[in-house]
Amino acid sequence: MKKIQIFSISLGFLIVFLLGFGANVLFFNDDSIEVYANNNMETIVIDAGHGGYDVGCIALDGTQEKDITLDIASSTGELLEEAGYNVVYTRTSDNVSWPEDNKEDLQSRIDIAEDADANYYISIHINSSDYNDGASGYETYVDFNDDEMVEMAESIHAQLELLNYAQDRGLVDTNETPLYVVSNNSIPALLLEVEFITDTNDFNYMVNNGDDLSQAIANGIMNSIEAEEISKEV
Template identity: 40%
Template sequence: MSNRDINIHIKRKKLRHRKKIINLITFSLISILSITIGFKKILSFKIRLANITSKNRFIPTSSKNVPLDSADVFTICIDAGHGDWDFGTIGLNDSAEKDIVLSITIKLGELLESQGIDVVYTRTTDTLFWSDNSTENLYERVNISKDSGADLFISIHCNSSDESHSYKGIETWYNNDDDESNLFATLIQNELSNLEYTSDRGTKYYSEDEPLAVLNNNDVPSVLIELGFLSNLSDESFLTSANGQSLSAEAIFNGILTYKDTLN
């Protein structure tokens, strides 16, 4: 083999070696990038949950009641449960669930609107604009949320028990198949339970045997809040008071802003 052939052979060998190194480096970079992206997704979700302790208590990481930037404006659909011919549960002192939740809904909506958040209501009066069919009643509320393009859905209710007047407390329901609704429910529940006017019954998810239509049929993070038992004198007293209704609206409002912060 001549010196010229030897030099060509060496050059080709070096070129093949260089290509192998380039391919190895490229593969390594792609692998690192893939792992990094996956890690960032996991880390992002963990960060959003990092301030929720084992007792479901949320420690806010930023101040609340601060107007949102215009780029962050989103739409919330608030559903005041029942209404019109549907009174909901009736309290020990004849309070009507439909009236309590409507009052709190309006107060909540005003707080949200003051921060530049678009609010859509399923009702703002005691009049329902659909039939008295219970199934249609629920689906119309969902349709309002869907048609508005809402980013979040909140249905506000009061609870009751025929078994005992001692039953009391707040609970927030969500769709178990949706992590965002789970997080949203947790933050709302934490804010309400921090008011300490009643027991903290925690977050709950509906079962397939007993689905909650307004949650099951919604396409966005959705929660249903039970603010307390009107069959319990203490809960009813708080929820029928002007101060209690204002505090409840503010707590839900703060939970919404905290959830919004986790999206940034």
């Protein structure tokens, strides 16, 4: 969250003002008060796929998926934080705390989300196939029985479509094609494959327009949450 530091202001007035807006005073001393605003906003877990011992797929030039997902996930999370959302990251570097075991790796990511009592879990990945075999585009794995997450996936795809960088491969039902971080997660979850690292056009776009991809993903998430909130008010 963005931190606001305020100096030389009436403490009583400030507390009344903050309580009126649902903010919490986390710390203060004689000189300053630090506030983390918008504590009532949703908590979103951003999961950068792979990491540490697990490099993921590899581009022709040697670029590893784990590095791409970390860049996109970090940028997406920053945009959500700037908008006031609480963001929790499964990793913020290539140093991971979990064992070199795939199942324990994936379960550790879920545990982070559940410990945070998150509202949403968004996992960022990069797809792969045989090099330049024609496979390209973005797709999302989601539980088709979870209407809210299906709508969020569609919202993200709508934003990615505006970039016109690759084809929309659609949504994949995890009831038919299970993925651990979605199928075994108590937090509403989806896994987005942003592009194909093995397609030259996809890869070049990602290298040169990573910020655009992050912005589209963040916009899709926020638009979906806002639409859900509006529907609850009707």
